[in-house]
Amino acid sequence: MLELRGVTKRYGPRTVVDDVTLAVARGQRVALIGPSGSGKSTILHMLVGLARPDRGAIVLLGEEVRPDTVQALRRRVGYVIQDGGLFPHLTAHGNVALLARHVGWAPARIDERIAELTRLVRLPDDALARYPVQLSGGQRQRVGVMRALMLDPEVLLLDEPFGALDPLVRADLQDDLRDVFARLGKTVVTVTHDLAEAAFLADDLVLLRDGAIVQRGALRELATAPADPFVTRFLRAQRGLDLEVAG
Amino acid sequence: MRAFAIVAALAVAAPAAAGPLTRVGSKQFTEGVLLGEIATQVAAAAGADARHRAQMGGTRILWTALVAGEIDVYPEYTGTLVEEILAGEPLPRGDLAALRRALAARGIGVIGPLGFENTYALGMAEARAAAVGVRTISDVAAHPALRLGLSNEFLDRGDGWAGLRDRYRLPQRDVRGLQHDLAYRAVADGAVDVTDLYTTDAEIAHYRLRVLDDDLGYFPDYQAVLVYREAWAAQAPAVVAALGHLAGAIHQDDMIALNGRARLERVPEAQVAAEFLASRLGLRAARASDGRAARLWARTVEHVGLVALALALALTAGIPLGVAAARWRRFGQVVLAAVGVLQTVPSLALLVLMIPLLGIGGPPAVAAMFAYSLLPLVRNTHAGLVGIALPIRTSAEALGLSPSARLWRVELPLAGPAILAGVQTAAVLSVGTATVGALVGAGGYGQPILTGIRLDDLGLILEGALPAAGLAILVQALFEGVERLVVPRGLRLRADE
Numbered sequence: 001m002l003e004l005r006g007v008t009k010r011y012g013p014r015t016v017v018d019d020v021t022l023a024v025a026r027g028q029r030v031a032l033i034g035p036s037g038s039g040k041s042t043i044l045h046m047l048v049g050l051a052r053p054d055r056g057a058i059v060l061l062g063e064e065v066r067p068d069t070v071q072a073l074r075r076r077v078g079y080v081i082q083d084g085g086l087f088p089h090l091t092a093h094g095n096v097a098l099l100a101r102h103v104g105w106a107p108a109r110i111d112e113r114i115a116e117l118t119r120l121v122r123l124p125d126d127a128l129a130r131y132p133v134q135l136s137g138g139q140r141q142r143v144g145v146m147r148a149l150m151l152d153p154e155v156l157l158l159d160e161p162f163g164a165l166d167p168l169v170r171a172d173l174q175d176d177l178r179d180v181f182a183r184l185g186k187t188v189v190t191v192t193h194d195l196a197e198a199a200f201l202a203d204d205l206v207l208l209r210d211g212a213i214v215q216r217g218a219l220r221e222l223a224t225a226p227a228d229p230f231v232t233r234f235l236r237a238q239r240g241l242d243l244e245v246a247g
Numbered sequence: 248m249r250a251f252a253i254v255a256a257l258a259v260a261a262p263a264a265a266g267p268l269t270r271v272g273s274k275q276f277t278e279g280v281l282l283g284e285i286a287t288q289v290a291a292a293a294g295a296d297a298r299h300r301a302q303m304g305g306t307r308i309l310w311t312a313l314v315a316g317e318i319d320v321y322p323e324y325t326g327t328l329v330e331e332i333l334a335g336e337p338l339p340r341g342d343l344a345a346l347r348r349a350l351a352a353r354g355i356g357v358i359g360p361l362g363f364e365n366t367y368a369l370g371m372a373e374a375r376a377a378a379v380g381v382r383t384i385s386d387v388a389a390h391p392a393l394r395l396g397l398s399n400e401f402l403d404r405g406d407g408w409a410g411l412r413d414r415y416r417l418p419q420r421d422v423r424g425l426q427h428d429l430a431y432r433a434v435a436d437g438a439v440d441v442t443d444l445y446t447t448d449a450e451i452a453h454y455r456l457r458v459l460d461d462d463l464g465y466f467p468d469y470q471a472v473l474v475y476r477e478a479w480a481a482q483a484p485a486v487v488a489a490l491g492h493l494a495g496a497i498h499q500d501d502m503i504a505l506n507g508r509a510r511l512e513r514v515p516e517a518q519v520a521a522e523f524l525a526s527r528l529g530l531r532a533a534r535a536s537d538g539r540a541a542r543l544w545a546r547t548v549e550h551v552g553l554v555a556l557a558l559a560l561a562l563t564a565g566i567p568l569g570v571a572a573a574r575w576r577r578f579g580q581v582v583l584a585a586v587g588v589l590q591t592v593p594s595l596a597l598l599v600l601m602i603p604l605l606g607i608g609g610p611p612a613v614a615a616m617f618a619y620s621l622l623p624l625v626r627n628t629h630a631g632l633v634g635i636a637l638p639i640r641t642s643a644e645a646l647g648l649s650p651s652a653r654l655w656r657v658e659l660p661l662a663g664p665a666i667l668a669g670v671q672t673a674a675v676l677s678v679g680t681a682t683v684g685a686l687v688g689a690g691g692y693g694q695p696i697l698t699g700i701r702l703d704d705l706g707l708i709l710e711g712a713l714p715a716a717g718l719a720i721l722v723q724a725l726f727e728g729v730e731r732l733v734v735p736r737g738l739r740l741r742a743d744e
Binding site: 099 | 639642644645647652656660661735737738740
């Protein structure tokens, strides 16, 4: 479904992604985790063409991500960032409908799809007519997810989607989204620095450090068979997780 | 006698519905305007579609306009033609035939002399001159402490200050440039001791000035003539013939009286000219003087027209430039620097620079306003686009919108308030700049201001200044209203609303 082949990305003298090879199969839910500066967000940016790899190739939905292919590919991928990244001059409805209008959907079809998504992400109906500044943080994030799902993409990319939310709202939203992903069977890649969140949303964790993959596997595998002392350190640093960490 | 001749000529040239277009220009001083008005009325009576572009500026502007075909006729002086315009080819002084030949070689014809001479002279307040004991210009050289306040044109021209100073070896170095009409008051008030004057100025008697004797014979003949384009004359022989009857028709005393009537009694030039033509030459020119309201309306139409045209052009160029500047950083730096520099050029300099390219009247004024409007438009468009938060730009890109959809659906609406503020600034700025446009004959509210300064008439100045200020305030208010309509509600809301 998506694949990185020997991808390297440099910003000036700094190598932020160092020869990463990674494949995610259809329907898989993967979380990229790691400390700040480990390159996880850059990988997501390269997947939607917001950054170009200096070496290697990125293949998305069977096509290489290049300037000439990226626009069409983006419409088959949903991308959600912290706080939703909503356009402040449009209502919630306007934000969700924007891309569908641009690609020529009929208004009736748009409204039908929005009604469906509103139920799916459990957004109150009256929130649709409001502008982003009039929505709560959780509602903005739900609208951001709706906007990403509007054209029913095969892949969903989430970049620290819950970073700006308080713990209760965040837990609610995590529950709802896990439910949504399970029902839709989408391929989902989540970037987060929060191990608990990663483990909750994804079956498969990819731990990164300094732009390279340290270990990939389920949380239990990382805990019981760490590939590197860093894995153990990273897991231990996350308090409150009831894990039997090896060593 | 002459009166009969003119009437006869006019009778032959029966006024046609659409006679030959005759554009009369005049310089920016009362006598020039009066002569222009007289020529215009005579041409109109001879059937021409006659228009007077009054007080367009100084010699250079008028001559350039004539040669370029922007105007057809304007009053000039032989001395100015010899010393200033034909300065490159020395002509014998006082040789009118040689002057006619030299001008004919340039496609320019001469009507006249009109019958009076208006030469430059230096003058002092009678009391002051008597106290210091100055009778001649040589005496001025003997009194280095005398303060000179000279008209700007006299300071600049080849036959003016520089030549006079060299001839008389005048020691004064601290010479102030003044507007000609203000110079009289400065002399009368004692702010300066000596000024240049025109020998037909009515103020000489009014302010009790002593005209200093040009004892070395420096100043050349300044006989009034009309100069015209031969190309136009070929189209309008009847008009040329009618104007020809003005030759020798205006005497020195006539001109002094006309100047006094216009300048000291504040009678509008059109009326002074009409009275003169009626009483002295028996010409009844039907030239109703417009009422104040009609005048104001005409000025308003001109002014708003200039602003609207300049703004429309500036929007067409400025906003795309701002968008390009935001997209390509290097290009942006160059463009922002360039429009910034443009802004620092004084408006008068900009207008004068435009004249060789665009002629006179509306185009150079619009070009200047356009140039000044670019900075607020480009800068605000650029700032509005660059100021869009990164997550929003990232979202718009990652969503899969095409670049043009991103620009139109997301970026421009978000930059809207900043762009609109730029348009507002540009519009208010243009309302102000347009008043300066009157200096090059663009009309508008600057016209009464210029005339008011020339005639020292506060009422006339206010007739231009007040509506200009009012229009600026109106434009400001208008854009506040437009902002409510145009800026999306989501950008005006605050979180608690």
